[in-house]
Amino acid sequence: xxxxxxxxxxSFIDLIKSLLRKESNxxxxxxxxxxxxxxxxxxxxxxxxxALYALFKNLPYKIIHFPAYTCPVxxxxxxxxxxxxxxxxxxxxxxxLDISLLAGKKIECMVAVHTFGNPVDIKKIRKMLPNxxxxxxxxxxxxxxxxDEYVGSQGDAVLFSFYKQTANFNGGxxxxxxxLKLPKQEITIPGIWPDVLLKLDGWHHVLIDKIRQQQPGKMxxxxxxxxxxxxxxxxxxxxxxxxxxxxxxxxxxxxASWYCEALEHNPxxxxxxxxxxxxxxxxxxxxxxxxxxxxxxxxxxxxLRRQALFIASMWEDAPIxxxxxxxxxxxxxxxxxxxxxxxxxPVQAQMNKDAVKKFVTNMTKTMEEFI
Ligand SMILES: Cc1ncc(COP(=O)(O)O)c(C=O)c1O
Numbered sequence: 001x002x003x004x005x006x007x008x009x010x011s012f013i014d015l016i017k018s019l020l021r022k023e024s025n026x027x028x029x030x031x032x033x034x035x036x037x038x039x040x041x042x043x044x045x046x047x048x049x050x051a052l053y054a055l056f057k058n059l060p061y062k063i064i065h066f067p068a069y070t071c072p073v074x075x076x077x078x079x080x081x082x083x084x085x086x087x088x089x090x091x092x093x094x095x096x097l098d099i100s101l102l103a104g105k106k107i108e109c110m111v112a113v114h115t116f117g118n119p120v121d122i123k124k125i126r127k128m129l130p131n132x133x134x135x136x137x138x139x140x141x142x143x144x145x146x147x148d149e150y151v152g153s154q155g156d157a158v159l160f161s162f163y164k165q166t167a168n169f170n171g172g173x174x175x176x177x178x179x180l181k182l183p184k185q186e187i188t189i190p191g192i193w194p195d196v197l198l199k200l201d202g203w204h205h206v207l208i209d210k211i212r213q214q215q216p217g218k219m220x221x222x223x224x225x226x227x228x229x230x231x232x233x234x235x236x237x238x239x240x241x242x243x244x245x246x247x248x249x250x251x252x253x254x255x256a257s258w259y260c261e262a263l264e265h266n267p268x269x270x271x272x273x274x275x276x277x278x279x280x281x282x283x284x285x286x287x288x289x290x291x292x293x294x295x296x297x298x299x300x301x302x303x304l305r306r307q308a309l310f311i312a313s314m315w316e317d318a319p320i321x322x323x324x325x326x327x328x329x330x331x332x333x334x335x336x337x338x339x340x341x342x343x344x345x346p347v348q349a350q351m352n353k354d355a356v357k358k359f360v361t362n363m364t365k366t367m368e369e370f371i
Contacts, residue, residue, distance in 0.1 A: 004359060005310040006284060006346050008167040009201040010237065018240035024232060026173055029239050030160070033246055034143070034150040040158070040175035044230035046188040047222075048139050048161050048172035049073040052111075054226035055157055056081035058180045061133065065110035067097040068320040068328055068335030073222050074111060074137070075319040080224040087319055087328040090335045093273070095286060095342070096120040098334070102128050109133040114141035114151055116272070116344065117165075117281030121146055122154035133157075139164055139172070140283035142242065143249050162234050165283055166241025169195035171230035188228035213306050216298065216313070248349040252282040258353045259285045259345060262360035268293050268367045269343075284344040286314070289367075294341045296370040301343060303366050309359060314344040 023029070027042040045051040056064065056078050064078045068087035075085045088110075091098040095115040107129055112120050117140045125134060136155025138144070142165050144151045152158050152175075162171030169192055174180075198208065256274045263271040269287045289297045301313050318339040319325050320332050329336055345359070 003350070003355065004308070004346060006312055006344065007199065007310065008346075008348055009205070010167040010169070010199050011201050014167065014240065015200065015233070015237065018236040019233065021236065021240060023239040024235035026160075026162075026235055026238055027175075029242055030152070030173075033242055034152055036150070036152050036158075036175070040177065041179045043174045043176070043180060043182065044235065045172050045174065045226065046170055046192075046228040046230055048159055049077050049222055050224060050226045050228065051159055051172045051174035052077040052135070053080055053224040054180060054182055055135065055174060055176065056083055057226070059083075059109060059133065061109040063108065065107050066319060067111070067113055067115070068325075068332035069095060069315065069318045069338045070111075070113050070115065071139075071315055072317050072319055072322065074113070075322075075325070076222055077224055079324075085319065085325065087325055087332055087335070089332040090115075090338065092288075092334050092338060094118040094120070094278075095272075095338060099124055099128070105129070107132045109135070111135040111137055112155070113137040113139075114144050114281075116286050117141050117144045117283040118272075118278060119144040119146045119151050119280065122151075126154070135159070141281050142166075142245060144281040145279035162230060162238040163195075163199075165281060166238055166245055167199065168237045168241060169199050169231065169234050171234035171238065173230075183227050185227055185229050188231055192231045192233070209308060209310075212310065213308060216302055216305070244349075249281070251349050252347050253280075255347045255351050255356065256280070256282045256285055258356040259287070259360070262357045263287065266360070266364060268364060282347045284314070285347050287343050287345060288338065288341040289343065291337075291341070293367065293371070296367060297341065297343065299370055300363070300367055303369075304363060307362070307366075309362065311343055311345050314342050315339060 027038050030036045031038045063084045065086045067090050069090045078085050134155045136158045138152045139161035141151050158175040160173040162168045260271045260274045272286045320335040321339050
């Protein structure tokens with residue numbers, strides 16, 4: 001119902017269509033769309049964080065390296081699995097791990113995230129660190145490419161999300177080269193209902209959006225539990241959504257270019273640059289607030305949400321902000337800056353240039369109210 005929202009709602013018709021198609025083999029799907037080999041061990045979970053938690057529990061390494069600017073549930077999963085976390089600074093042009101900082105490092109295990117869909121070159125990391133176990137996080141990166149190759153084939157373990165780029169309730173897929181020991185898994189029937197309410201389109205969103213308008217869009221404190229498979233509905237919706245997403249890639253790049261154009265020479269915001277060589281999936285469009293105005297970011301996001309423009313400060317709770325990881329702040333200044341300045345904007349196939357321009361004008365005017 002709402003047209004400017006990071007959360008893509010599922011229409012009732014699409015849910016029925018996807019259930020009627022009865023296709024749910026996600027590993028075969030990724031093989032046909034992305035060329036990912038189907039020799040991997042494939043495990044589904046109710047949430048990506050639980051996939052990582054299960055994986056980390058299975059890995060023999062005591063220390064896991066992460067980009068300092070990323071989703072806090074990643075490091076949370078490592079901590080829940082009794083691992084020590086080390087943070088590495090990022091490159092502000094791509095929001096990804098700064099590969100140049102890996103030179104000469106001794107790293108047993110690391111997580112490389114294709115942040116916001118911007119691909120990070122895992123092959124390059126392998127050349128520098130041939131013995132490192134690499135977890136490739138593709139939660140934002142379905143259809144992101146490096147050269148002619150889709151990302152998602154280079155890690156020792158690979159994570160995909162069912163709900164971040166396609167309209168879905170929740171769910172994730174973990175691919176591993178060696179089999180994992182897992183607790184007995186069951187289906188997550190009660191766990192799916194809050195997400196059905198939040199994601200399924202309908203008139204109830206008039207009320208839900210009223211509540212969301214008053215909140216900064218912060219994630220609730222996550223728990224980690226690896227006992228649940230992805231619900232069969234989420235598998236059907238994912239197979240349905242991936243086929244659509246495949247056809248939307250050009251449009252998504254176009255939307256990113258519209259944001260870039262609308263934000264050119266903007267006094268307050270710097271858009272991510274759209275360079276053809278990047279081949280991002282354009283999961284969301286990241287913008288940074290210029291340093292002089294960053295103290296207004298939170299108020300700005302809240303004010304826009306009150307106008308039912310549902311954007312987010314991603315990630316204002318990145319690992320580098322957490323008190324537990326304060327020791328890494330001197331070596332990760334760029335991650336710290338991003339955690340204080342990034343805003344992400346929706347990229348959805350039905351958007352048009354006018355809507356993008358109108359939003360940017362509105363965002364700029366709203367910022368001016370605070371200055
Ligand atoms: C890059 C990335 N990987 C993994 C996850 C975890 O996914 P989930 O929300 O399904 O637990 C998130 C965010 O939540 C994320 O942003």
